[in-house]
Amino acid sequence: MLYTIIGAGIGGLTTALAFEKNGIDYQIFEQTPDLLEVGAGIWLAPNALQVLDHIGVLEEVQQKGNTINRITLGKADLSPLSDNYQDTIEKIFGFTTIAIHRAKLQKLLFDKIPTSKIHLGKGFNKYEELENxxxxxxxxDGHTVETDYLIGADGIHSKVRKQLFPTSNTRYSGQTCWRGIAELALDEEFHHRGMELWGNQIRFGISRISENKVYWFAVAIDKPNEKDQNQETHNKLLTMFQDFHPMVTNLISATPKEKIMRNDISDLKPLEVWHKNNILLIGDAGHATTPNMGQGGAQAIEDAYYLSELLKQESTKNIFEIFQQKREKKVHQIVKQSWNTGKMAHWKYGKGIRNFLLKNAPKKMIEKQMLTMYQIDKTVSIH
Ligand SMILES: Cc1cc2nc3c(=O)[nH]c(=O)nc-3n(C[C@H](O)[C@H](O)[C@H](O)COP(=O)(O)OP(=O)(O)OC[C@H]3O[C@@H](n4cnc5c(N)ncnc54)[C@H](O)[C@@H]3O)c2cc1C
Known part of the structure; x- marks a missing residue:
């Protein structure tokens, strides 16, 4: 049986490698002619890292990225609202979170896929279900292939999904995000800390991804589809974040102007089903979330693991249906919680109460939530 994967993003590439490991026949097609990923970083939480370990790339990810073992949510001046050392997480899983350049992640995954199975510059246009x-x-480009199964891993604006479920809809969160990578040496105390600072309806995230490279993101409320002129982004952000901890404006200044990217933050209105006949959606194509919990990529990676583990088991059952049953509760919970967290981060009123609650949330409770989120089923069964 041949599985055709559309999209060589994080989800598609990981799925290809998980299929490779389990001897599942596949081919993967990507629309871009080369995989020059955006100049941004990504956090890989322990659930993602367990899967990367399973497919044999964890060590390389650890070498090429930077360990984050303390996660601070703070006020604009960096005074903590919640500060989580990841000791328990490390004890349980053997690692914490890794922050890595997206391009490095994408390349190391891509390089492990046999060249005969991955095809670049091939934009999916449509599918036809044949009588056989x-x-x-x-x-x-007019090229066609025949396959037994089709897997849409083509991201939040998935064309596969638009054909499969034409009424599916993305939802704009009301927030827009700038991302960049600064060339800067952070003080040592910040080397292994992931930080997000909440100000007056704006926020800023920081994490080192390698020596002298720091990934940052800035989020503000705005109308959808607004654009900046390259030259104005720097000044706009410097003004917006002038009252934040000085590290913030230093990072913005240390980022090449033309390399700052802006994207609106959206998610996908949860779908009732992720599959129809022999077609399945995974990752953002099936369940895109807002990035407020740093879990969209991790969920795409988890999909790869569960799908490949289910498919390797001989069965006459509908594996795509079982796959959704195994995945949807966690995914929907993350989509919902992430959406609500994003809203809460930009509250206009009630910030005092919000900050009080965050400061006084029991550490054990936060740890328990993290542990639940990071758990994956080590013995996935079709039963
Ligand atoms: C600002 C921001 C910060 C984030 N931070 C994190 C984080 O720290 N941690 C985390 O886990 N997640 C994070 N995410 C989420 C994460 O980026 C996504 O969830 C993840 O990239 C989804 O992977 P995917 O493979 O499903 O889709 P994508 O990564 O979007 O990949 C889709 C691929 O399909 C290709 N494609 C699209 N259309 C076609 C077509 N017609 N034909 C062929 N190929 C096609 C695209 O070119 C692309 O390569 C963040 C997201 C944003 C917006």
Missing amino acids: GKIKVVFD
Whole structure:
């Protein structure tokens, strides 16, 4: 049985490697001619790292990224609202979170896939379900392939999903995000800390991703689809964050102007089903979340693991249905909690109460929530 994966993002590449490990026949198609990922970082939480360990790339990810073992949510001046040392997490899983350049992650995953199985510059255009049960996949350049199963891993604006479920909708969160990588040496005390600072309806995240490289993001409320001129972004952000801890404006200043990216923050209105006949959606294509919990990529990576573990088991059951049953509770919980966290971060009123509650939330409770989120089922069974 041949599985055709559309999209070589984090989800598609990890799925390819998980299939490779389990001897599942696949091919993967990506629209971009080269995999030059955006100049931003990504946090890989322990649930993602367990899967990366399973497919044999954890060590390289650890070498190329930076360990985060303390996560601070603070006020604009960096005074903590909640400060979580990750000791228990490390004891249980053997590692904490890794912050890494997206391009490095993408490249190291890509390099492990046999070249005969990955095809770049192939934009999916549409599929046709044939009478013999197979699926014909048509690409933008007119090229076609036949496959037994189709897996849409083509991100939040998935074309596979638009054909499969034409009424599916993304939801704009009301927030827009700038991301950049500063060339700067952080003070040692910040080397292994992930930080998010909440100010007056704006916030700023910081984490070192390698020596002298720091990934940051800035979030503000705005109308959808607004654009900045390259030259104005720097000054705009410097003004916006002038009252924050000085590290923030230093980071903005140390980022090449033309390399700051801006994206609106959206998610996907939860779908009732992620599959139909022999077609399945995974990752952002099936359940995109806002990034407030740093879990979108991790959930795409978890999908890869569960799907490949289910498919390797001989069964006449509908594996795509079982896959959704195994995954949807956690995914929907993350989508919901992330959406609410994003809203709360930008509250206009009630910040005093919010900060009081965050400061006084029992550490054990936060730890328990993290542990639940980071857990994956080590013995995935179709039963
Ligand atoms: C600001 C921000 C910060 C984030 N931070 C984190 C974080 O710290 N940790 C975390 O875990 N997640 C984070 N995420 C979420 C994470 O980036 C996504 O959840 C993750 O990239 C989803 O992976 P994916 O493979 O499903 O989709 P994508 O990574 O979007 O990949 C989709 C791929 O499909 C390709 N494609 C699209 N259309 C077609 C087509 N028609 N034909 C062929 N190929 C196609 C695209 O080119 C792309 O390569 C963040 C997201 C944002 C917006």
